[in-house]
Amino acid sequence: MRKTPVIFVAISSVIASLICVIGLGLTLYDYFDTPTKPKIETTVKRESETEEKRTKIVALGDSLTRGTGDAEGKGYVGYLVANLEEKSKQKLTLSNLGIRGLTSVQLASQVKEKEIQRQAETADIILITIGGNDLFRRGEGLADLSPESLLPIEAAFDENLNTILTELRAVNSNADIFLIGLYNPFIELENAEQTSKIVRAWNYKSAEITAKYPKTVFVPTFDLFQLNVNQYLYTDQFHPNTEGYQLIAERVASLITM
Template sequence: MSKSKVLAATIVSALIGLFFLFCLGWAIIDHYGKRTSDMETIEESPIKNDLPDDFTVVALGDSLTRGTGDETGKGYVGLVVEELESEYNKKPLIHNLGINGQVSKELAQQVKQPEVKRQIQAADVILVTIGGNDLFQKGQTLLDYDSEATSDLRRNYLENLHGIFKDINNVNGTATILLLGLYNPFIELDEDFDTNRIVRDWNNETAEVVALYKNAIFVPTFDIFQLSVNEYLYSDKFHPNQKGYRLIADRVAPLIKWEDEDR
């Protein structure tokens, strides 16, 4: 083979080698470059703002907590949760532990139950309706009014209320507790005696108990029902209807602050 042919073959081989090395290098860069880019995307992608943070609402109490009288089944608790979702664009967790007909003595026992204590411990907000069944007893207390008997009912109720708040604070000392006051569904009985005074006195002493506990708020409802009570009552003339629950929810929801550093 002549020298010129050998030289040509050497040059061709060298070019092929260089082209191979170039292709290999490009493939390596392309492969690892994509892996790095993908990893950077994963590491730098922020959590979407519309994803729910942990925020738990626990609702305790009687038939008002259950929403009896609201044909949609939401009650004030469901409406409050809806308002929170609308305001914060996030869905809170809700545990509704209300029991129809529950009185304060029964609630005092309920908050001692291990599973209930676990849910209270995880709560950011605790909503409570209690006392209506203690006082009204399906209307009999006011129909057969006895001031001494009513005083006994109130004294037992306030003692139970102290126990309820102490047990809640022992389990969770940071959650906001919102206790709803009573409205008077029996205003029409005022021709015989002052039912408004009885309910107001009950609410005033309840508010004094609530004021003794940190992070606790008494939420009045008496005034929003007083002037047009029948417009906001269900057909049983005792529980709120959907309009009544809406009034309660509109008062409760603004008191709940969803702490969110991103807002």
């Protein structure tokens, strides 16, 4: 009878030791093996994938890209982004690299810069407004718009436009490129017929050049301003106002599928 308690105590001790060992093992397993880590990594990857799937727009060019004349400072680029976000129900990323007063020779130089190429390389959509400062020369060009005087200007612009598109395609062969055509802000002046003819010819040649490059589209805007140009111009009678920029944005948005 005296041995029974001893045996009972011994068995109890063994069981207690086993429980301690198992408990220690579980504790060490929980410490060194953390099953929550893969879940965290998965979440991070998903967030990263979401960022990568965002459509990136890079806007290049002159004051129209900057939005000069728009009361809200958005320009056609800002209204276009809002339009596309509403249509696609997804957020977009935008790099607006426009510079007021930019000419085609300056843009041809700009697209060779490392930072511009870095931005263009990851773009899904590239927008360009250029040529207005070449042709109109801030209004000074209106004094002499003869075909002869325009020949060297047109030739230089055509060469620069080819350089711009070639450089962009060299760093990004997949992006959709949209070149926004010129409108005639002087359509109600005395020489309106002459200026309109010149602008249409300029646009025609620009469209021909863009057609040589894959996934590159010329976007006409001449007709948008033709019937009532003053309704869509800013007080400087050159840049579009808010309504004018919205018209351009709607035209471009109609060509983009997302």
